Amino acid sequence: MINSKKILSLFAAFMLLGTSAVMAQGTAAAPTETPEQMWTGVGYYVLLVLLICVVVAVIGKILKVYDLTLQLQGKKGINWNNVIGIICILFLIAGLYGAYWSLTVQGNMILPESASEHGSKIDFMFWTTTVITLIVFFITQALLFGFAFKYRGSDKRKGYYYPHNNTIEKIWTIIPAIVLTILVVFGFFTWRTVTNTTEVKGDLNIDITGHQFQFELRYPGKDGKLGIVNYANYTSSNILGIDYKDRNSFDDLKADTLVLPVNTSIRINIHAQDVIHSVYLPHFRVQMNAVPGLPTFFKFTPTITTEDMRHRLDKPDFEYLLLCNKICGGGHYNMQKVVRVVTQAEYQDWISRQKPYLTDKLKEELHLADAGQKKSVGQNRIALNN
């Protein structure tokens, strides 16, 4: 009785799905018109799923019939505890192998060695944590599925009444606590060194400003100093809002590629104009959000030139990347800059060819304003001298 009901309801479900499949086919008629497509239309896939459902239902019925015949013959039915126990152990073996495969094959596709000084500290930390966690991962998963297999149920046994053991519990509270303390202390000091960004003389300051969906770069000119920026100075020809009352601004340079001299301490000053962006330089283990109204910075020292990295990886077209890593709107997925690490000499050569932000057009605009402003600049100076 129940079976016929079941079959009926299955049939009803298939009919329902079937009609929706027909409808889907109707709507999917359009795709078949476009040639050279591997997609044979949605109807095909829906039918495929239905077929799988039928196969599963048939297998289910066969199992049931088999089980019933066994019982009719006076034998025990299928022992599902054994079946599942065995699947557990098979899953454990396959899963451990799969994890190993994934770790070795995909694990080889990860970022190359760090190209910055602090990055190697982070990498060391990373590998330490990886080793510890992988050991715990393999042991605990093996115990979990091993126990599931070993202690699979049977009518002959009873569970072992073992409500608690304070010693064991203390041990497995204290051991993780010690391991974590080591990681915390280790991590805390690494973090402090990485973020210890007191300004030192000789740092190369570079401004990175994010807006939808582009980064703007600003290098200091000959004076080695960046001028002040303020969003209020924004005009269509002064998109960064550079304050030209500040003398340091006059020779600030505009660049398209983030070119960095190797083995020099770089301090990137990060700004955002509209929404939050994130300056992410994965190869240098550098990331800091760009927050409107809250300038941030990150200090690091690149150690491997692009050329060198290409040799090491044996990839002639390798480039370091700067990418946006905080959701910032529709163009978020394509907000990038190429980063190039070069020798000091190459850098000097490159920087000398960059154009200043103070274009002729901007000069003209400012000149008009200058007439009125010169006086106030003078007054400011007097005020400062006082």
Next chain:
Amino acid sequence: MSTLAVHDHGIISHDHDEHEHHYDTFITKYVFSQDHKMIAKQFLITGITMAVIAMLLSILFRIQLAYPEKTFPLLSTLLGRFAPGGRLSPEFYLSLVTIHGTIMVFFVLTAGLSGTFSNLLIPLQVGARDMASPFINMLSYWFFFAASVIMISSFFVQKGPAGAGWTIYPPLSALPKAMGGSELGMTLWLISMVCFIASSLMGGINYVSTVLNMRTKGMDLWKMPLSVWAFFLTAILGVLSFPVLVAGVVLLIFDRSFGTSFYLSDIILNGQKMTFEGGSPILFQHLFWFLGHPEVYIVIMPAMGISSEVIAVNSRKPIFGYHAMVYSLIGITTLSFIVWGHHMFVTGMNPFLGGVFMITTLIIAVPSAVKTFNWIATMWRGNIRFTPAMLFAIGLVSFFISGGLTGIFLGNAALDINLHDTYFVVAHFHLVMGSAAIFGMLAGVYHWFPKLFGKLMDEKLGYLHFWLTFICAYLVFFPMHFMGLDGVPRRYYAMTEFPAFNRWLSVNTFITWAAITAALAQLAFLYNFIHSIFWGKKSPQNPWNSTTLEWTAPIEHLHGNWPGEIPTVYRWPYDYSKPGHDTDFILQTTPYSETMSSNLPHDFEDNPAGLEHYNQWAKAQKSNEEVK
């Protein structure tokens, strides 16, 4: 209190007479029901519906990630302007990601999980006739329902649903011009969340007060099942942290609609200078994560409680270290309030603060580790019965280990610099709170289905459902770790703009097909669920031979749960396979006086009279034996 005394329930006093003579109409029984069991079903079915919707959304964006260059004319038929020419638009992709996350975290794993099982189990497991306030309980569901409708309705507005990510960081979410998803869709998102939080608070207050005030005779806190402990602590967590999100959301509404500058400062959008001044986007992040981090524990703790229960019942063993399990839950509850900053290591928060948050974050791994070891120890030398619920509970433990371990990387501020917002994070939280919590929820559904609907679900389909989902979830999320380690950012519409990421395309395709298989596996569950409600085998009174109170209530639901007096509780909920007893479980309602042969001195720790009685009995036994 002498638990040994034989209690005589001679004459039953009917203190709940008012329950017996009222007639339910269709509306009061199925729609505006105030019965906790019906409300639990409402939460469950709404939760499952939302889960299916959110799952379909994820399949849509997985297809985009696997075939970024292909067009699917069906998509443009289904989605219209959101998929011009058969390809998702980048902004709609972000909307999909946002709504998928929001629905899964809040509507499925908070309301669907706590709403269902706290409602069903708290009164039944502590021995109460209903929630402390059935009316507020009903309101809680209907606010949740309204929130769900509003959230889904945002798919029908011109510019599409909210698209700033489920964390809706301003200024992106605050400036309607910043993206299509920040226009009306975001307004609807905010309204929906306010309704949702109202619902969650009403539910939480009810759960807390029911657990504290309405336990039956003998049910002291240390006799409560771990599931109730988990629901109780979860509710406390929710009551304390959700209001902070309301504050954050209300300020965001002010910024969006009334021109205030709580989160905004110095903004130039599309060449337009804005007048906002003096606000801080970081403030929102603090407010958001002050809820957001406890929220992940709101999601996982009920799932942990359910699994503790399911693992003990089906291993036919007491849960190992019951007290340690409770204390670790309390520890997690407390610590979860002081770790929120680990979401903000690289957002411009003071680095010193980052160091502090890193310490608290890694401390929270200790109670989590204790829980994991205790689950495994519970299975050790058990007599494991593989019901589908048990399998899902084992699945939870496995996911919790895999995802929890990567938390040690992300909680470390130094490592987080390079992992923040990459696929490593996606893999981490989908395993540790996504998959683990949904497996806890499914374990609960399979285990308490007989209590919810009086029917049994089909076990074989349950096995199929489990293995497919479990394996596919690993196939989906395990490879993502390595994408993250290669620096692939999350929330990217396509990787095609980066030649360096091209090699991950085949992995992305693989992940998508694993995700589609997992989604299809849910058909086995949905069919099983719906079919069993109507045509399932009738369940016996106590299908799993469980000790807890809910299985003493009659199968047929009745208002007030137990006919006659509420049973009295005499013992803890984990007397499984106690030596000396003839069956392998002893109900919580069985007094020690009826189980002389299996009593242990330990059972009378806080009961000197009982201990004396026990010692006398033991002595008598001994002398009897000597006589023989």
